[in-house]
Amino acid sequence: MTWQIHIPALLIALPLLGAFVAPVFVNRRLRDIWFTALSAVVLILAFLLWRRVGAEGTAIYVMGGESWDLTLPSGMSVPIRIIMEVDAFSAFMALSGSIASFAGAIFSLRFLDRTTGGEKFVALYFLLMTGMLGMETTGDLFNFFVFLEISSVASYGLIAFWRNRPEAIEASFKYMLLSTIAALMVLLGIGILYGRYGVLNMAAIAKAMQFGLPEKVALALFVAALAMKCGSVPMHMWVPDAYSQAPAGLACFLVSVSQASLYGLFRISFSVYGRALDTPAVAWIIIVFGILSMFIAVVMAVIQKEVKRLMAYHAVSQTGYMLLGVGVGLLALTHPQAMSEYGFTAMQGGIFHIINHAMYKGLLFLTAGSIFYASGTLDLNRLGGLARNMPYTTVMFVVSAAAIAGLPPVNGFVSKLLVYESSFAVHPILTVMALVTSILTLASFVKVFQSAFLGPARARFSEVREVPRSMLVGMTVLLVAILWLSFMPTWSLSKLVGPAAQALVDQAGYIEAIMRSGL
Amino acid sequence: MMLGTVQSGFGYWNVYAWIIFFALAAVLVFYFRSAGRSDYKAGTYQDEIFYGGNPVPKDGDEIAVPASSAYWGFTEALSPFYKLLLSLHTGIASDYMGYFVITMALVSVLIVL
Numbered sequence: 094m095t096w097q098i099h100i101p102a103l104l105i106a107l108p109l110l111g112a113f114v115a116p117v118f119v120n121r122r123l124r125d126i127w128f129t130a131l132s133a134v135v136l137i138l139a140f141l142l143w144r145r146v147g148a149e150g151t152a153i154y155v156m157g158g159e160s161w162d163l164t165l166p167s168g169m170s171v172p173i174r175i176i177m178e179v180d181a182f183s184a185f186m187a188l189s190g191s192i193a194s195f196a197g198a199i200f201s202l203r204f205l206d207r208t209t210g211g212e213k214f215v216a217l218y219f220l221l222m223t224g225m226l227g228m229e230t231t232g233d234l235f236n237f238f239v240f241l242e243i244s245s246v247a248s249y250g251l252i253a254f255w256r257n258r259p260e261a262i263e264a265s266f267k268y269m270l271l272s273t274i275a276a277l278m279v280l281l282g283i284g285i286l287y288g289r290y291g292v293l294n295m296a297a298i299a300k301a302m303q304f305g306l307p308e309k310v311a312l313a314l315f316v317a318a319l320a321m322k323c324g325s326v327p328m329h330m331w332v333p334d335a336y337s338q339a340p341a342g343l344a345c346f347l348v349s350v351s352q353a354s355l356y357g358l359f360r361i362s363f364s365v366y367g368r369a370l371d372t373p374a375v376a377w378i379i380i381v382f383g384i385l386s387m388f389i390a391v392v393m394a395v396i397q398k399e400v401k402r403l404m405a406y407h408a409v410s411q412t413g414y415m416l417l418g419v420g421v422g423l424l425a426l427t428h429p430q431a432m433s434e435y436g437f438t439a440m441q442g443g444i445f446h447i448i449n450h451a452m453y454k455g456l457l458f459l460t461a462g463s464i465f466y467a468s469g470t471l472d473l474n475r476l477g478g479l480a481r482n483m484p485y486t487t488v489m490f491v492v493s494a495a496a497i498a499g500l501p502p503v504n505g506f507v508s509k510l511l512v513y514e515s516s517f518a519v520h521p522i523l524t525v526m527a528l529v530t531s532i533l534t535l536a537s538f539v540k541v542f543q544s545a546f547l548g549p550a551r552a553r554f555s556e557v558r559e560v561p562r563s564m565l566v567g568m569t570v571l572l573v574a575i576l577w578l579s580f581m582p583t584w585s586l587s588k589l590v591g592p593a594a595q596a597l598v599d600q601a602g603y604i605e606a607i608m609r610s611g612l
Numbered sequence: 613m614m615l616g617t618v619q620s621g622f623g624y625w626n627v628y629a630w631i632i633f634f635a636l637a638a639v640l641v642f643y644f645r646s647a648g649r650s651d652y653k654a655g656t657y658q659d660e661i662f663y664g665g666n667p668v669p670k671d672g673d674e675i676a677v678p679a680s681s682a683y684w685g686f687t688e689a690l691s692p693f694y695k696l697l698l699s700l701h702t703g704i705a706s707d708y709m710g711y712f713v714i715t716m717a718l719v720s721v722l723i724v725l
Contacts, residue, residue, distance in 0.1 A: 392694075
């Protein structure tokens, strides 16, 4: 037994500690060290957990029990335990989110120097990290709700961080309103399942699952609420408001936090309901959400004139690829032949797109933050010629824009290719919509590149210089991740994406990991 | 599995083949560039922008096309569609909530029935 068995608990406990200790660090230097060091430790822990799960299989951790690996009630009259279940999909999500949070933290350091209350930002940032990692590692539905709420509450505060801007307060309020109702729907769904089965553990519910009317109602609540939380069209309108007002380092991280809701949607659909689903309706709902998100959001992005708002619409659009890929996988779940022919490829594409999107969209938000930090504006009508003054930011932008547009050989191309080819087997129109979306994505980022970086030098930007080194380091973290995923596609698919997709498909394995301990 | 080759089940794609392709293209570009005129002198009249015979404005703003003019033809051709989309994106919180409730109702009907 090594200390590494405690990583699932540490992954939540350390950011939580970070959140509560951060307000003490009024001194900027100490605050920066705390912010950077703890984010790095969380990233290392997420990496070790991913490696351990890859080598040894699903990790189980019981908090509040007699022992860390005893999932049985341990003689207490009311067994109060938190069972964490980290399979390859959970570990994949935690690793992806931790990379984005680390990059966002480093990038935010110099941003925070320009404002007061930086220690509060750090506290909320760590709280957001706790919520995201908790959602991705818990094996318990009620804990999932608790962590969802933790991440939501932290988001409200962080989106409204520039509290002197009415737009930021408004964006936070809108997100709070929608998010609270969605969370109540999730709680209602959990209540229905608890009323039916008397347990909250996902694996235990999955084992007993009968797809009757209450389960269908609960599933409808989960699907709609979590699709809203991940920004799916037509419930996406909070996303451009929130992302455009959030500080850039946070927007980079918020992409991964939204993906935790996507994780919840996939986890409940595959691992809790899975083979009990006797209707293709759920899969088609997810596919239609995907198609609508891809197309409507990218069309809206083309006409945006503010960089972060444009990028926020693209965040919605790219979520559509993930919904489409995994939706096609869900459609094939109960048909082994379809799963082997195209379903698993679609799931690989959708899941690969999750990490790709977290990296390149995170980097795009950071480049937007750099532009704002250096020039003081994000208005594309006012920007121009910045490539002369900001060469490193320009390179970062070009690579990440190529990735999001799916240009070969960058990583976005591989995941999109898998989604295109597999969704074609379901219906060619799905592929056509995905391809058109990709072309419009390229068009809108060409517009940003031409408007912000190219063109003649503007007199008002003659004093603009490249952003400070720490901001470049934050961006470089994501650039390295993008290049790694781009140039090591077979490694990425076999070590990172394939096991995650397999874990999601393998409902029996998810149940067995808990049940072998005799829940 | 061939190094860098992604099998999609319907075909394959190799990242290193693309990199080699880009490298060859770069070599060709540099070759053509090196074959250009050698009597070019930086900092002379040869550097000046030809602006229809008029003096070039000093501030780039005066000769730049604003971002809002980009893809004018595309947006104009789809203006009825954009009108509809923009009318849905009101920015009003109660509208956002309405879309959420309607979507939830639709999802419920589709799953339950």
